[in-house]
Amino acid sequence: MRLPHWRHELDTAPALHQIVVNDAREFAVWPSAKPLPSGWRPAGRTGTREELTAHLRSSFAPLVELPPGRTPRG
Numbered sequence: 001m002r003l004p005h006w007r008h009e010l011d012t013a014p015a016l017h018q019i020v021v022n023d024a025r026e027f028a029v030w031p032s033a034k035p036l037p038s039g040w041r042p043a044g045r046t047g048t049r050e051e052l053t054a055h056l057r058s059s060f061a062p063l064v065e066l067p068p069g070r071t072p073r074g
Helices: 006-010 051-057
Strands: 017-022 027-031 040-047
Touching: 006 017, 006 051, 027 040, 027 051
Parallel strands: none
Antiparallel strands: 017 027, 017 040
């Protein structure tokens, strides 16, 4: 039995995700349909996993590799 066309589109649509943040200001992409883990809250953006990952990568400066022998100041 073949499903109606509209039903097939719903089954193959990308799952929605959301960007979440914790108190340490760590960000993550989380499935919207799953309950948030303790300590995490929505950060206000939803989309596909790929869209949100691209957004996070473009929003934060990339880490710079230090030359050999150098350590970060801390």
